[in-house]
Amino acid sequence: MSECKKCRGHMLEALYGELEPAERDRYERHRRACPACAAEYAALAETLGLMDQRRRPDPGQEFWDGYWDRLSRRMVWEATAEGRRPSTARGAIGRLFAGLPRWSYQVAGAAALVLVGVLIGSRLVGPRNPAPMTNAAAAGPSAAVVQAGDFIDRSQVLLLGMVNYDPAKEDAYGFDLAGKKAVSHDLAAAAPALREKLNQPGERRLRDLVADLEVILMQIANLESGQDLDGVELIKQGVDSRGLILKIDLARMSRAAAARGPVKKSQA
Amino acid sequence: MDPKDESAIIEGLTRGDPKAFRELVERYKKKVYYLALDMAGNSVDAEDISQEVFLKVFRSFSTFRQGAKLGSWLYRVTYNASIDHLRRKGAAPEPVGDEVLEALARTEPGLARRGACDPGAGLEASQLQARVARALEKVSPQEKAVFCLRHYEEYSLKDIAATLGLSVGAVKSYLFRAARKLQRELGTSALLSHGDTP
Secondary structure (H helix, E strand, C coil), X not given: CHHHHHHHHHHHHHHCCCCCHHXXXXXXXXXXXXXXXXXXXXXXXXHHHHHHCCCCCCCCHHHHHCHHHHHHHHHHHHHXXXXXXXXXXXXXXXXXXXXCCHHHHHHHHHHHHHHHHHHHHHHHXXXXXXXXXXXXXXXXXCHHHHHXXXXXXXHHHHHHHHHCCCCCCCCHHHHCHHHHHHHHHHHHHHHHHHHHHCCCHHHHHHHHHHHHHHHHHHHHHCCCCCCCHHHHHHHHHHHHHHCHHHHHHHHHHXXXXXXXXXXXXXXX | CCHHHXXXXXXXXXXXXXXXXXXXXXXXXXXXXXHHHHHHCCHHHHHHHHHHHHHHHHHCHHHCCCCCCHHHHHHHHHXXXXXXXXXXXXXXXXXXXXXXXXXXXXXCXXXXXXXXXXXXXXXXXXXXXXXXXXXXXXXXXXXXXXXXHHHCCCCCHHHHHHHHCCCHHHHHHHHHHHHHHHHHHHCCCCCHHHCCCC
């Protein structure tokens, strides 16, 4: 019976042809000599034979052809949702304002922008006796921040070109999708290394913005050749829903503030 | 897949090349989808899981160990994503529905042809598909992954162990348990009294 137990342990390997020659010979000898093990082997072989009949349902060519588009949409959606992912309080606030028309959000966004400008301005135009510069502040922005600034500026030019494009009014050839795809490709390729470099505590927002832009840039780089107007529309929605242009503006203001020197605070 | 192509994709992904990412998706979408389908048991979850896999790859390709096989790594990510997905749902895979069985019948042109000449044979074939699909539902996700990789993808036990991050002993054990459960469900286990553990 102990030989039976050993053989049972090897039965599946035998069926799948995974036994070493010596083990296989031993197994076969036992199987020929033991009717119970032989019957068990046959029963298991029958099971596996039935499982061979299994066919996985093919979702069809249309499913496969549209796979990339659906994945792209989800990537844009996830990038969009990430920033709005939900605390309970935020959900409640969201429900509270759910009935407001779209223009009210735009007005609120503009007001927020003015407020941010005022705040930055009030910090810049502070009292006369500024605190002494720290070494870090005196050294100015890091190379990664400068590089990120360039990356963001180039992305903004590209995204504005996409967002402002109206196929009903503009010439498709003037739009130069191929050129935009090429630039997006280069920018998206540079993004991972840039994100790695933005590793200082104060650079998190900049890093997040680069990550958001990377997703959109990748979508643009992978638009279909020719005039993929559906794809362009998708990109526009992604840029709009993510508030990317606003974020870029805020990042620029923040950089401008940093470039002018340390924050001036009233001395206690 | 040609190893040259694979290393070109890996190189591209390391550089952050968007085209390499699309190439990866186009090359592996079917493999990832079908393993997810094996694990989840329905096409909606399978697509959802497969998309999660590619999103994870996009976000964290840096965790890919250079020198590893891209396909094996993707299977591992798929396996983990499927287990997470099933845990989140907090339930066993949904029972195979009629639409799946209809899809199965469409998938197998031979079955349809045989069915056209001999309705009895067509019915028998779809009943067999249903039996097999339902038997597989009784197998745990881990056992199912091991069984499907061995039986349908023809991975060796060692490769399965490396892909799923398990020991070869654990893989054998999962495979054995899967086979036993399938035997019981398919009614081919007349001799279970002879012993039930490897």
